[in-house]
Structures are given as C-alpha cells and as structure tokens.
Amino acid sequence: MNGWEYxxxxxxxxxxxxxxxxxxxxxxxxxxxxxxNLDWELFPVPESKGKQIAEMLREIIVLYQVYSYNRKxxxxxxxxxxxxxxxxxxxxxxxxxxxxxxxxxxxxxxVLVGSILLLLTRLGSSEMRLISNAxxxxxxxxxxxxxxxALYGDFFNERIRDYLLSVIYLKPEPEIFSGNSAFFxxxxxxxxxxxxxxxxxxxxxxxxxxTWDKIRWGGSDH
Amino acid sequence: xxxxxxxxxxxxxxxxxxxxxxxxxxxxxxxxAFKKMLNREENWTFxxxxxxxxxxxxxxxxxxxxxxxxxxxxxxxxYHPVYRSDxxxxxYKKHFTLSGKIFGGLVGARDVTEEEINALAESAYRxxxxxxxxxxxxxxxxxxxxTRETRKILYxxxxxxxxxxxxxxxxxxxxxxxxxxxxxxxxxTLDFIKExxxxxxxxxxxxxxxxxxxxxxVINNAGDYYAFLDTIIGxxxxxxxxxxxxxxxxxxxxxxxxxxxxxxxxxxxxxxDIGKLHxxxxxxxxxxxxxxxxxxxxxxxxKFLYKDIYPEWKNVRVIxxxxxxxxxxxxxxxxxxxxxxxxxxxxxxxxxxxxxxxLYEEPRxxxxxxxxxxxxxxxxxxxxxxxxxxxxxxxxxxDDFMTFRMETYGKIxxxxxxxxxxxxxALACSNCKGQxxxxxxxxxxxxxxxxxxxxxxxxxxxE
Numbered sequence: 001m002n003g004w005e006y007x008x009x010x011x012x013x014x015x016x017x018x019x020x021x022x023x024x025x026x027x028x029x030x031x032x033x034x035x036x037n038l039d040w041e042l043f044p045v046p047e048s049k050g051k052q053i054a055e056m057l058r059e060i061i062v063l064y065q066v067y068s069y070n071r072k073x074x075x076x077x078x079x080x081x082x083x084x085x086x087x088x089x090x091x092x093x094x095x096x097x098x099x100x101x102x103x104x105x106x107x108x109x110x111v112l113v114g115s116i117l118l119l120l121t122r123l124g125s126s127e128m129r130l131i132s133n134a135x136x137x138x139x140x141x142x143x144x145x146x147x148x149x150a151l152y153g154d155f156f157n158e159r160i161r162d163y164l165l166s167v168i169y170l171k172p173e174p175e176i177f178s179g180n181s182a183f184f185x186x187x188x189x190x191x192x193x194x195x196x197x198x199x200x201x202x203x204x205x206x207x208x209x210x211t212w213d214k215i216r217w218g219g220s221d222h
Numbered sequence: 223x224x225x226x227x228x229x230x231x232x233x234x235x236x237x238x239x240x241x242x243x244x245x246x247x248x249x250x251x252x253x254x255a256f257k258k259m260l261n262r263e264e265n266w267t268f269x270x271x272x273x274x275x276x277x278x279x280x281x282x283x284x285x286x287x288x289x290x291x292x293x294x295x296x297x298x299x300x301y302h303p304v305y306r307s308d309x310x311x312x313x314y315k316k317h318f319t320l321s322g323k324i325f326g327g328l329v330g331a332r333d334v335t336e337e338e339i340n341a342l343a344e345s346a347y348r349x350x351x352x353x354x355x356x357x358x359x360x361x362x363x364x365x366x367x368x369t370r371e372t373r374k375i376l377y378x379x380x381x382x383x384x385x386x387x388x389x390x391x392x393x394x395x396x397x398x399x400x401x402x403x404x405x406x407x408x409x410x411t412l413d414f415i416k417e418x419x420x421x422x423x424x425x426x427x428x429x430x431x432x433x434x435x436x437x438x439x440v441i442n443n444a445g446d447y448y449a450f451l452d453t454i455i456g457x458x459x460x461x462x463x464x465x466x467x468x469x470x471x472x473x474x475x476x477x478x479x480x481x482x483x484x485x486x487x488x489x490x491x492x493x494x495d496i497g498k499l500h501x502x503x504x505x506x507x508x509x510x511x512x513x514x515x516x517x518x519x520x521x522x523x524x525k526f527l528y529k530d531i532y533p534e535w536k537n538v539r540v541i542x543x544x545x546x547x548x549x550x551x552x553x554x555x556x557x558x559x560x561x562x563x564x565x566x567x568x569x570x571x572x573x574x575x576x577x578x579x580x581l582y583e584e585p586r587x588x589x590x591x592x593x594x595x596x597x598x599x600x601x602x603x604x605x606x607x608x609x610x611x612x613x614x615x616x617x618x619x620x621d622d623f624m625t626f627r628m629e630t631y632g633k634i635x636x637x638x639x640x641x642x643x644x645x646x647x648a649l650a651c652s653n654c655k656g657q658x659x660x661x662x663x664x665x666x667x668x669x670x671x672x673x674x675x676x677x678x679x680x681x682x683x684x685e
Contacts, residue, residue, distance in 0.1 A: 031270060031273075031274070034262060034269055034273075035263075035266055035269060037271055038526070038530050038531070039527065039529075039530065040268065040271060040367065040526075041526070041578070042577055042604075043577060043580035043582070043604065044580065044582070044604060045580065063360065065284070065359070066282070066284065069284050069287070069288065069358035070282060070283065070287075070358075070360070073282060073284075125283065127283050127286055128281065128282075130302065131283065131305060131308065132281050133327070133328065134329075135329045135330065136280070138328070201277065204278050207274060207278055207361075208362055210274060211271075211274045211361060211363070212362050215270065215271045215274070215362060215364070216356075216362055
C-alpha cells in the first residue's frame, strides 16, 4: 500500500466524514435556532402537518416544483437525484449486508447521465450561462467525474462492504483494494464530494426543510 | 424630466439625485449596513430567509419565466431576478463568506465599485417583491426578499424613494395619514359621502366614527378617500345595509386612520413605527375585529407581520374587507342581485392578498354572487402576475418611471385583461387600482375598473 492509498483509504474517509457531519450539524443548528422570522408565507399553505409532509414527499419523489415550473431541466434533474437516492440506499443496504450491485451501478450511471445532461443544458442556455458562476459548472463536473470513476473503478463490487465496515469500526483496511488505482481515484472523489456537499448549495438536500417549513409555510400550523 | 438625472442602472430612475447622491461614495457604508443585516439579533425580522436565499441558489433559472418584469422587458439580462440578487450576493460572498474570501470569483464573490452600488440601489426598485419567483423556486430561494433586504440596507444609508418614505411613512407618523388629511377634512369627506348616498340613491346613512368597542373597525388607505372615493362610498353603503356595528376612526398624532404601512416595502423600523400607530388605534378604540379596507400590503402587515412585532397584536382579530363582505353575503345580512352587474367582470388577484395573504376564494365568491358574468383572468390565484403597482411602485412616478411601470408589468396585464373580454376589472387593492387606472389609459383599454365594494353596493337589494 503506497502513501496515496493510505491517505485516501485511511485518512481521508475520516476527514470527509468529519467535515460532512460538523458542517451539516453546524448548519442545521444555525438554521434551527434562528430567531423566528416574520411570517412570510406563500399561499396556499398546506393546512395540516400531514399535508405538509405529503407535499415535501412529492418534492423529493418527483421534484414537483421543477416539473411544474421548469420542465426543461426536470428529466435531467430527476436522473441526477434518483441516482443519488439509489446510491444512498445502496450504501445503507451494503453496510447492512445486502449489496445489490446493480443498484449502485445504476445509481452512479444515473448521476453520470443526469449531470452530463444538466451540464449540457447549462452550457446550451444563454440565460443559464448568464447567471452561472464557475462553481455551478464545477459542481456538475465533480458529479460527472465522481460517478465516472465509481463506475470505472468498479466501486460497487462485493468487497466494498468489508472496506466500509472497516472504516466504521475505525480499523480501515484499504489494502483490500491495494494496487487498484482506479478504485482509489473513485474513493478520493467520493470523499471529496461528501465533504463538499454541506459546504455548497447542494446542501439544499436538507436545507429545503427550513426554507419550506420555517419560511414558505411560516413555521406555524394553518 | 427624463434625462435630467444621471443614468446609473438603466433608462429609469426611482431614486432622485437628492436621495441617491450618485456621486457620493457609499460603498463602505453599504457594506457596514449589510454586515448589520447579517447579524441575527439586528435583523430580527428576516435573518433566516435572507441567509438561505443568499446561500442556496443553484442557478436553475426557474425564476426567470416567473418574473413578469424580466419577461416583459424582452428578457434583458440586467432584469433577470438572479442577476439582481447576484448584485447583492457577490458583495455577501466577497465580504462575509469564507468560500468567497478563498475562492473569489469561482464562487461568485467580487468587490464592487461605487457605480455598482448606485446600480444596485436602482435595481432594488425594479422588482415589486411580488414573490412569484419565490413561489416557483424549487429550493425556496426568495429573490423578492433579497430585493427587500437590499432596500433595508439602502434605508440605513438614508436611501429610499421619497414617495414611500418622506411623503409616505414620515407623513403618516407626523399627520396620522400619508395624505396629511386632518380630522376636520376627513369628517367633511364623510359628510360628502352621506350627502352623495342620499342624493344619488336616496339612502340616509350614519357613518360611525371613533366608536369605542365596535364589532368592526374599518380602516382604509387614506388615499382612497381622494383617489378611489367610489370604493369608499360603496363600502359605506354595504356596511350600512348590513346593519352591523362598525366604525371608522379619525387621525391623530400617535395614531392613524390610514391603513397603509409603506415601511413594509423598505424598512423594518418604519414597518414597526407604523405598526405602533395601528396598535395605538386598536388600544384606544378596542374593536372586536379590525377590518382592512381594499389594500393588499396593509392586510399582509396587519394579518401576518404585526403579531411578531408587538405581542399585544396577537389578540387582535384582523380580517380583510373581502372576508367581511363574503361573511355578510353568506350570512344573508345583505341581499344581492347579480343581474345588477350584467357586464362581464374579471378579477385581478393582488399579490399581497393572494400569494401572500391566501385570499383566493373570498373575492371569487363575492364576485360570483354580485356579478352576472364573472370571468377568470389567466393566470390567476397563486400564479397571478403582479400588475406592477406593488412594492410601492403605484405611487412612484418620477423621471420616466411610469414608462417602466406601463411597458413591463402593465403591458402583460393589459394583454391579460383583453383576453378575458371583460368590461370591468374588479380590484381589491389600492395599489392595484392606482396601477390599473394608468394601465387602462396608457394601453387605451376599453374597460373600466371598480373596487369590490362598488360592485357589491351596486348589487344590493333593499327590502
């Protein structure tokens, strides 16, 4: 095992996870403890908690706002998000001992295709180019590169569980993949993605709870 | 007047040279005021929405099609809602975020010039804060809120349109209403209304004033007593016909008979100051219910905002005059005949009553009850397009600002009216009335506008 593999396989997982957890908790606490803002609802507001949850689920499952108001990017966004959902489910199942290879594979493929299409959409739209900063392209490129490497490096193979468990048990065993440079390249970018996630606008995966529940719906019962 | 003032953003000017002082450096003060706005204690009104709106935009462009101004402008890039928000966001990233300090332009951080601050100031008055963009945003980013927060920062620098600040909130605080109408003149207007109803309709009415403990304290936009008197006359007739216990109130220093709160458009301090005047009125007259006349932003302020500014306000029941009329019709306290309004009528959903106030069905129930041929304008309800009178614009007209109002928002609205084939546009908001009055003239539409109260009064059946 060389120094690069040691860094990516032993050190980086904990750096990435620490930054992810600390940044996510910091932001969650910061937003959760924010002083109650003046009611700034947008109507109609779902009339009960149950209806609010249903609306939130509709957002998560079909990206309803994008479907309703920006159909041009809906399919691409759906592919990307479904890919990420699949990868999240794959991760949990794998740790639990149920490694469904094709769930991970298709998840990464979906992220790859979705992010390439979104990148092309952004590049092809003069309006989107106008409002984009470099970081919007870099975010999509990060997804493209990470998902490509995960597919190329066969990240979802049957030995991954052993490595994941070794990380969880604080005894990382990167030697499982020693010499597999494609795997370590994929792992490095996945770690980069994990640590970057809560620091970027991609944090909307949980920030949206606050922007909708505490702001759009006024944080009160209706 | 066009051409007298230096252009700082586009061909319009909302802020006079005396107020904007375009040649005076203000960047450092702007950044200092912005810093204050990012403090959770200082910005006690909208800290969280400001932060999330600044941080979370993924530049998906969903807001573009939702912004009537951007679309009507021919999609000029400087009017894109994200372009406008980014004018503030780049300062935020540059001065107040770690990523901006490290990565600079990569994440959209950039220092700005004095001229760009001038442009930002004007740009803050090219958005009516209708929040249609916020409504469609998949993330919950609110460009309208960013506009309002920008206005707040500018207010800290003494920069706000004189129509809504000096001649708006300051007049209201000094005289008890923004129209500077003393009690005697107000009472004279009420006498005129009584005489008019007697002469025109043969109805003798009493107009209760300053009655303590009434069921309903009705407060109108003081400007309505001058500009939209027919609405007030209709309102008096309906309230009289209903036989309910109601009252108007007179102005005094420390109280107000003007329901407007222009502070909502540009300043939390002014918002709270005017709210205090309204609170004093309620404390003095102890009504069971405060009824907001046909005014959108005042409904938003009184119904949703005051309760978190003044704890006493939590006990105040606030309804719109639309809700009252709806109740009166449903309860059979007034009888109406839709045949009395036979012309095709359409309704414009005011942003503040609809998207921001949730009153979608009340006006429709009323209009269907009192008009024979009610037609929906498209789009409507939550996706209704702002008429361009919101955010203070209805009373702003210096320089060539009227062209801006009429050739952007106004142009869209004129087309929507034409498509309905209606002869009457029913309006429930003073600012909308101010805007539609101009739209109808500017675009030479063969329609007239009426307040809801006028239509209800016209449909009344006396037994």
